[in-house]
Structures are given as structure tokens and as C-alpha cells.
Amino acid sequence: MPASLAGRYWLLHPVWGDRYGMTHIAAGPDGTPASVRVLSPDPPAVRRADVDLLTGLRHPNLATVRDVLVDGRVAIAADAVLGRTLRRARLTADELPRVAADVAAALAALHARGVCHGTIGPSTVMVDRDGGAVLADVAVGHLLRLPTAPADDHQALADLLAAVWRNTHGRWRRPPAALRDVWADTMARARDMG
Incomplete structure (x- = not known):
């Protein structure tokens, strides 16, 4: 029998x-699939204002946080994103700029609400069936109060894109102009934010 969280997610x-916890595929209260991130033991106390802020974030490139559960442990329930992580994706020169732009737009939406991601990596960026990107784990850094600034998120995105490009196309091949434009824009935002 699957483990239950707060009697609502299985x-x-x-x-x-x-190091921050384990992500599970789960069934939500209505039976729909969800992604549930159970945080490692002893996370900070969860404030109601944080829950309201995180569950109110809506953007097409963000995995929607459905709920923050406190049931002997802290867990974040979000919409399950059908697709593959950047850890598993091999992107073409045409696909990577779109993924970069989608994640940059997701970060802009987060930062506009005062939330930093803090844990951007190949497992937190999902590429859906249409080739678009969705940023997952949007609440982890905020709830764990990781010392992250918007500039740190932008640098992490730039580093991730460079790594994906090198892994897919080789170290010495020059990225396409569209991707260089996204990198330049991302780094300019980081510089502007200090």
C-alpha cells in the first residue's frame, strides 16, 4: 500500500x-498524478504566508504548486509535468534556445513575486512533449530559506545551458546565435540585480 501524506496524496x-529531499510520483486527492517533493528531515517551520505565495504562483513555464503539506514532515505537492528532465534530454540547436527562453521567463515570474528558485539544475528543468520547458521544484529554495538572489538563479541557468550544450554538441562547437542572445539577456538581468 502506498504511503499517504496528510491523507490527500499517496x-x-x-x-x-x-540533499534537499526525495521527489515521488503520487496520486492526488482526485486521483490525478502529482509530483511530491518530501523535504529532508528538520526543514524550517512553514509559514502560512509562504504557502499562500507559493500556491498562488501561476505561469505556463512553472510547475504549479498545489499544496505544501506538514504531516510530521514537510512536502510540496505540484502538478506532474509529462516530459523528460534536462539530465536525460539531448537538445538540438533549435530546441535549446526555446528551453532557455522558457526557463528565463519562469524565473522572471518567480522573481517578480519575490521568490528565488535556488536549486536550478538538470533535474529541475522538464522538457515537455512540445519542446517547451517547465521549471519544477519552485518552492524548495524558498521554503528551505536558501541564501539565493535572482542573480544566483540567472548564473545557475547560464551554467546549466552551457553544460547541456557541451554534453549534446561537444565542447568546442559554438552555440547558435539565438542561444547566445538568451545567455546575454540572462547575464544582463543578473548584473542589473546586483
């Missing part, structure tokens, strides 16, 4: 984990 199987 953890079906783990997908991946890191």
Missing part, C-alpha cells in the same frame, strides 16, 4: 533525490 514511487 506516494507511488520515488523518482529522484538530492
